[in-house]
Amino acid sequence: MRDGSSGNLLITNVTLFDPAEGILGGEGPLLVKDGRIAPAGTPIPSGTPELDGRGGVLCPGFVDLHAHFREPGFEYKETIASGSRAAAAGGFTSVCVMANTSPVNDNDAITRAILDRAREVNLVRVFPIGAVTRGLEGQELTEMGALASAGCVAFSDDGRPVSTALMMRRALEYSRIFGRPVIDHCEDLVLSNRGVMNEGSVSAELGLAGIPNASEEVSIARDLSVLELAGGRLHVAHLSTAGGVRLVREAKRRHLPVTAETCPHYFALTDEAVLCHGTHAKMNPPLRREEDRLAVIEGLKDGTIDVIATDHAPHASHEKEQEFDRAPFGIIGLETAFSLSLELVREGALTFSELIYRLSTRPAELFGLPRGCLRTGGLADLVLLDLSGEWEAGRPGYRSKSRNSPFTGRRMKGRVAATIVGGRVVFSEDRS
Ligand SMILES: NC(=O)N[C@@H](CC(=O)O)C(=O)O
Ligand SMILES: [Zn+2]
Numbered sequence: 001m002r003d004g005s006s007g008n009l010l011i012t013n014v015t016l017f018d019p020a021e022g023i024l025g026g027e028g029p030l031l032v033k034d035g036r037i038a039p040a041g042t043p044i045p046s047g048t049p050e051l052d053g054r055g056g057v058l059c060p061g062f063v064d065l066h067a068h069f070r071e072p073g074f075e076y077k078e079t080i081a082s083g084s085r086a087a088a089a090g091g092f093t094s095v096c097v098m099a100n101t102s103p104v105n106d107n108d109a110i111t112r113a114i115l116d117r118a119r120e121v122n123l124v125r126v127f128p129i130g131a132v133t134r135g136l137e138g139q140e141l142t143e144m145g146a147l148a149s150a151g152c153v154a155f156s157d158d159g160r161p162v163s164t165a166l167m168m169r170r171a172l173e174y175s176r177i178f179g180r181p182v183i184d185h186c187e188d189l190v191l192s193n194r195g196v197m198n199e200g201s202v203s204a205e206l207g208l209a210g211i212p213n214a215s216e217e218v219s220i221a222r223d224l225s226v227l228e229l230a231g232g233r234l235h236v237a238h239l240s241t242a243g244g245v246r247l248v249r250e251a252k253r254r255h256l257p258v259t260a261e262t263c264p265h266y267f268a269l270t271d272e273a274v275l276c277h278g279t280h281a282k283m284n285p286p287l288r289r290e291e292d293r294l295a296v297i298e299g300l301k302d303g304t305i306d307v308i309a310t311d312h313a314p315h316a317s318h319e320k321e322q323e324f325d326r327a328p329f330g331i332i333g334l335e336t337a338f339s340l341s342l343e344l345v346r347e348g349a350l351t352f353s354e355l356i357y358r359l360s361t362r363p364a365e366l367f368g369l370p371r372g373c374l375r376t377g378g379l380a381d382l383v384l385l386d387l388s389g390e391w392e393a394g395r396p397g398y399r400s401k402s403r404n405s406p407f408t409g410r411r412m413k414g415r416v417a418a419t420i421v422g423g424r425v426v427f428s429e430d431r432s
């Protein structure tokens, strides 16, 4: 296996799969020329590097609408380079990165610096998300026009909810002008009341302060009312509750311009995981009860939840190795997202096509990124999947700088064999 530095690549011995089309023409090969998918029958330029797909399935590369790369400011947790390596290993060819860095991505100079660094790293495509308010402080709107022109694909104060209903109204009104969605971390902080895990029998048993489901639901309900008033586009981040799924479902029925994401941990785990994984099962929103987990899966099935995002939130070991109350919220997710999601297919909850749609085609569509399909002439951002390959999460290590995951040691079936960005192999399992 060799890298195609020219953006030319011949991928052989693969089944091509596109969610919109299903299986395309059996066993490849697929030719990539100048970083794009070449029409069938194109003569193969001499010297084109070859990637033997070994019978794997070649799909459009995954697109993560929600990750935290921590640069600038918290490079000890993750950098754009280490985050990009983790993304590539997880099959993600595009990653949208949140604004809660230091300084915050609330002005075009920071956006440009992130893009410049991502270009130097030159692994996956990085799309910055601009802050809604300066410094994420909830007081003053950012200059969304300047952020959008610099390359921000959406706006969010993630880490925190958009501060007030009025701020949400203004954010939707302005972002609408630039055709970009507002992503909200839906949480009523007053109701959360400094809770550290889901409010329920497990928090009671552990004597930890709880965050009720209503904390998410109240906030979603607020945003939906404001959306109806202001127009624009609302994207609900990391949906975790049955009530939240119900609210988004009803809003979609009324044709409100709302979309939603969930993350693998909300359909793979419940708050019981806190008992064995401690702070590695601490994230915001918290892991919920079984009925919420099932509602999230139902939401993915019926399209209420548009996409699976990772909310990849790296934190250093010394931060996670504190008392539960004090440890920061968040877990890494880029390297385990696909294998965890594939469990839904194996359980019969989603079809393989639905899964790839929610990891690739649909997220690309939501943020207007021209990828997520295997169209002739389209960008050759691809992932090669080995559906039967078995592995153990986090062994021998993660590409991420951090290792805060409750999934470490979990036996997984189905893995990313290679990741290709613009015809260049940026990850391959036998070179790891
Ligand atoms: N999800 C988390 O638990 N943590 C995120 C913030 C966020 O996504 O709200 C982080 O930045 O660490
Ligand atoms: Zn959040």
Ligand SMILES: [Zn+2]
Residues within 6 Å of the ligand: 066, 067, 068, 098, 158, 159, 311, 313
């Ligand atoms: Zn987040």
